[in-house]
Amino acid sequence: MGDLFNSENKELLIWAVPLLPLLGFLINGAFGRRMNLASSGGVASGAVVCSFIIAVYMFIQYVPTAPIMSDGYTWMGTAGFRIDFRLLVDRLSGLYMLVITGVASLIHIYSVGYMSHDEGYARYFAYLNLFVFSMLMLVMGDSLVTLFLGWEGVGLCSYLLIGFWYKEMPNAIAGKKAFIANRVGDFGFMIGMFLIFWHFGTLGYTDLIGRAAEVAATDHTLLNWACICLFIGACGKSAQIPLYVWLPDAMAGPTPVSALIHAATMVTAGIYMVARMNFVFVHAELAMDIVAIVGGVTALFAGTIGLVQRDIKKVLAYSTVSQLGFMFMAAGLGAFNVAVFHVFTHAFFKALLFLGSGSVIHALEHTLGHGNPDSQDMWKMGGLKEKMPITMATMTVGAMALSGIPLFSGFFSKDAILFTAFHRGDLLGYIIYGLGVLAAICTAFYSFRLIGLTFFGKWRGNEHAYAHADESPRSMTMPLIVLALFAVLAGYLWLPPALAHPIGIDHPWFEEWLAPAWAAAQANLPEGSHYRFSTEHHIGAEWMNILISSVIAIGVAVFAFMIYSKPQGLEKVKQLAFVGEGDAQRMTPWYKLLLNKYYVDEIYEKLIIGPIRIASDVLFVVVDVIVIDLLFVNGSAMLVKASSDLGRKMQTGYVRHYLYAFAVGMVVLSALFLLIANQR
Amino acid sequence: MPEPKVVLFLAAFLFCCGVYGVLSRRHLIMILMSLELMLNAINIMLVTFSRHWAGKNHDMLGAHAGQFFTLMVMAVAAAEVGIGLAIIVALYRRKHTADADAATDLKN
């Protein structure tokens, strides 16, 4: 073992990071039925924690000097086509690796407490470990193909975990929805991969980066198409318009899953992919603009829906969609490092918020019963701060980070995004900035609406449930506290220059750290491109930006909190939302529109799913029943039966007859040979 | 020295005698004996070609390859006869005859 840790073996040791969770999956998958909660959860958490420790070691020891290219083998290889199965841990994937294993460790530990009353815990931990493995393969693979392998793996795990309580129909349907929406995206992603392979003949990052200059000189139409297709894939995975519809429904899964998969890690895979391929994207201006606009619109769109949701997890889900929109905004403006920074901070505070909401749900489910929608309805909560102080405190920290209250991590990353948009200086930049500011207002509002409704004011639900609600066990609160710490501190890795310069930091760690990831793209950018990282700083503009963001965030947060933590405020909200009294009470049109999520699901149902259903019914009857079943399946069986009946009669059983056949064959063959030989 | 074509004709004749025997006989041992005659004919052919090669080429291994294959055929024939006769004995135990037409279990 000592040998394993010397530097020559880093190429091998790095495999331990993804393979330990896989081992955990195999153990839990194979023997889970015979394991109790402690051993099952212990194996799963242990695997991920060990993986985290190794990841930290590798990250500190080797990644700063040079990327680790692991040992591997040729996965597929034909003439002119070669895919290696290797891991590539450079600064970008190393950072992701650390976030994934770190957050996953905490969530695994949290899950031991959360899933203690569920009988399917072994299955749960097996899936969760498989997810961590797939996610690590996604970020650590050295080519788009290995990325795609992980991409599909996390999609599968997401499907399995959304439908974890598969006995209830809506959960199963939500799982299917996620799977199908992702398939649509994957289709685009594959087309994008094919386009890149078609033109460059390789899909490995190192190969492609080595040819960045050639990429820059390539026909931009092709690059635009390739990038748009890749972005469609990212839309599916990272829940952007028009494929975002699965993510809110994905909240049907266990809450820690929502925290890990549907907030912190998997949904950011799209950002990772775009950031990974940055040296291609920067040359596809049209695709970049589409990315930015889709991101901005999604951020605002999902943010407005989040304003009115009653389900605590739905609010967080729409918030996640909205924050992913922010990330794509940054990526689309060429600030990939800012996008990754927001991924980084978001992972902590969103995981924290989800785990906090899980803690609340766990406390209420205890009396309300599992799956009771009341346990997630914020209108039936209130005043829980007395009962669950740790949850309340940590979630408030998370909400502050999310809404961008100054000096919390979300503030720094979101501010950087808005500043990037503002600083761009053209129409697109201002549009994106406007969308971003509006979305930030929504964010601050729904964050503190959530806090106010859940923890403050008076209890509005079942008295019995309130009486029995209690702080969650330590295995659940401990991760909350750790995540809260990170939710505050993660932002300080990249202080904006306006704040950093006065205290003597010229090169913030995060920016410095990721610089090599964009070096190839930056080196090949033409002069005056929007996507060049500017070297000079605009301290004045930045201060202005910081002030605007801070005022908005604090003002809106306080406003929302004041309304929703007080009964009078709630009355006001009801007056705004509803018209009329008693039975005649109706929702106001805007409220109704938002509550029904702009009717997107219904529109999809009418426009896409309905026609597909009709077409597939027709196909089922014509192709499946008549052509395949009757003609091919039964037809071929009948043909075989008829011909073998015929052949059966030829078997007389007399050895003599077989010998005759043999001898005659011999005669015919030798005569044939003779004829052919004499003809030459 | 005999002429190669004459020797080959002898081999062909013996082979065809074997074929006739296999086709016309019903006693399994007779069929087996005819098979042996066919193998023997092949051996003659192999040795002929071996000698022919040796008269044209000057490498020792190539010249003796035909004879080596003859030995292989003999070994295989010995194995085959061993198994074949064992099968005949087993069949005789079951059917109380060594007639090939009695063994019609493959029918239909």
Add this chain to the structure above:
Amino acid sequence: MIVVFWVSFIVALVGSALLITQKHAVYALLGLLIAFGASAGVFLSLDAPFIAVSQILIYAGALAVMFLFVLMFTDTRTDEDTGLPGAVGSRAVFDPATGRPAKKKKKKKADEEAKPSPFSGLVMPKPMAVAVSLALLVCFTAAIVTLPSGFNRFGPLPSAYDGINFEGVERSADQIKSDPNLLPFGSTEAVSRTIFEGFPLAFEVVSLLIFAAVLGAVLLARRHLVGIPGTQDVAKESGHA
């Protein structure tokens, strides 16, 4: 040598004719033996003394004795005078439905056996078999006749092979006798060098094959075969006497 060849040629023809015409299995076996012995003569005339001796040892010695033994175990009178009712002269002896001998031609057989003839020891020629094997012979003969002229006569052999370089060399008889590295064509030394230096793997594999054959023969011919009804009674008879 040419005399040896022609004598062997004729004897081989006679032997094979015996094999295919004789009704009695032991006579047929005798014919086979004659053919084998004649083949040994052919080998000798083709400068393959080692093969000739092996032929005598393996075919004429071992195989023929094995055939004799098995003929002793089984019914020698089978074939045309099988003893089974209605087995003579007809191809459709066995009723396909029952697998048992059919009975229709019993009378004719009795007639034939009544008057002995000079051909009574021979089997009736089977037209189909004759046709097929004759066709084959025609094909083969045609192939032999059309062989290129290089096959008209055998080329001269080198007087010996240099066993170290495997090359044919011209040496006097005295030199061949005195030098152990010089091996004449077809000699035991030359053939064994070929086996062990040219084809050792094939040689080893054949040993495995024979081993498998021995095992198979023992298993098949064993008296007590569990689960096979035909052998069950035999086991009872002999095992618990």
